[in-house]
Amino acid sequence: MRKNIKIHIVAGARPNIVKIAPLIRILTKEKNIQYKFVYTGQHYNKNLFQEMVKTLDINMPDVNFKIGSGSPNLQISKIIKKYNEFIESFRPDLVLVFGDVNSTLAASIVAKKNNVKLAHIEAGLRCYDDNQPEEVNRRLTDSISDFLFTPSVIEEKNLKKENIKKNIFFVGNIMIDSLIYFLKKKKNLKPIYNNFNGVITLHRPENVDIKKSLQEIIIEIKKWTKNNRILFPLHPRTKKKLIEFGLFDSLKTVRNLKVCPPLNYSNFILQIINCRFVITDSGGIQEETSYLGIPCLTLRKNTERPITISKGTNVLVNLKAIINKIEKIKKQKVKIDKWDGKTSERILKIIKKYMIL
Numbered sequence: 634m635r636k637n638i639k640i641h642i643v644a645g646a647r648p649n650i651v652k653i654a655p656l657i658r659i660l661t662k663e664k665n666i667q668y669k670f671v672y673t674g675q676h677y678n679k680n681l682f683q684e685m686v687k688t689l690d691i692n693m694p695d696v697n698f699k700i701g702s703g704s705p706n707l708q709i710s711k712i713i714k715k716y717n718e719f720i721e722s723f724r725p726d727l728v729l730v731f732g733d734v735n736s737t738l739a740a741s742i743v744a745k746k747n748n749v750k751l752a753h754i755e756a757g758l759r760c761y762d763d764n765q766p767e768e769v770n771r772r773l774t775d776s777i778s779d780f781l782f783t784p785s786v787i788e789e790k791n792l793k794k795e796n797i798k799k800n801i802f803f804v805g806n807i808m809i810d811s812l813i814y815f816l817k818k819k820k821n822l823k824p825i826y827n828n829f830n831g832v833i834t835l836h837r838p839e840n841v842d843i844k845k846s847l848q849e850i851i852i853e854i855k856k857w858t859k860n861n862r863i864l865f866p867l868h869p870r871t872k873k874k875l876i877e878f879g880l881f882d883s884l885k886t887v888r889n890l891k892v893c894p895p896l897n898y899s900n901f902i903l904q905i906i907n908c909r910f911v912i913t914d915s916g917g918i919q920e921e922t923s924y925l926g927i928p929c930l931t932l933r934k935n936t937e938r939p940i941t942i943s944k945g946t947n948v949l950v951n952l953k954a955i956i957n958k959i960e961k962i963k964k965q966k967v968k969i970d971k972w973d974g975k976t977s978e979r980i981l982k983i984i985k986k987y988m989i990l
Contacts, residue, residue: 638988639725640668641744645675645700645712645736647685648917651898652731652754654689655810655977661692663981665989669723673712673736674699684897689811705735705766712739720747727988730774731755731807733767733916733937741774750988754807754980756781757788758937767916768937780987782980784920785940785969800987804979805971808917809924813974815902824903826891829864831857831959832904836868837914840932844878849952851884856956857912858889864904866896910962912955919947924972928962930955944969 640660644653653670660668672694686693698715700708712735720728720743728744730737731754744751753774760768775781775797783789784806792801833854840846857863865884867875875881885892896904902921905911910928911918919938922929923945930950941947945967950958971979 637665641671641725641728643671643730643740645673646734649731650685651811652807654691657691659977669695672697675736681897688899708735709739716743733771738770745777750779752780753778754782757783757791759791760935760937762935802983805976807976809972810974810976824907826864829862830909831861831863832908832911833865834913836870840914841871841874853952862889865892926964926966
């Protein structure tokens, strides 16, 4: 009979911190579970990282590999090397990975090659576009996972289509656990930028890596801001491309547009709570806005989170359609099954059942 279990919780990018925080808080209280918080440093900004850790009331990582930026193949290979060394020194019984970043796939490969059980949280998300690197990461991770924790009923169907049929558990959306936790503790906090009724976030290659695409986006932004004051926190990738293409100065002169550095977790949530709409190409923001009832216009051809469209506030749009959508959108409250702040509790219950015998 196993009395204790050792777990590695692996994260690689700041959005992963939002997903792991609820589990870390709950695992800290478990006497029969020991865990290591492993951070690969795939994305790392010291100030933003520390704020997020503090806001969500978790400890700093037990180890940070400080991998840094680079091509996907380079990142994955570096993480595999570093994590393999670590897992040999601190061997766990279970590795938990989250989402679809390069760290997710790399850690999954290391776990399986070391005969360690693997659990994927946010399993089954699909947009069926292999041009998206995240799609490749999540499909490969799901194919080798021992436990698959899904955020909605749609993902189980996706997995079964791929002949993955065992140990699939619909547990809910763990990002919403963190969002609810933050909303309960924010009390009288206010956004740092006032009187903005819209927020833009863009960072995906199809939107920002091509000069023509960015030029067209700036042209449309000028239309959006005629009747709206919009905040544009600039992702490092987007800023780099704007400067590279000689477009940064023209963006800064757009009337009613405020360009600002990336916002930390708490400030970003406060901004979207107080706005009328969000324009984004992010994945997680589609979920957060749906829970909050904030209309979300997603500038993408597809989404791996279709539940936010069928039951949430999210709409897929092309660039030219956004101006008409802005004029028509209204806030609305929605309810998605098991997006209730108890996802981490359900995951822990399943881990105990299957791992602590």
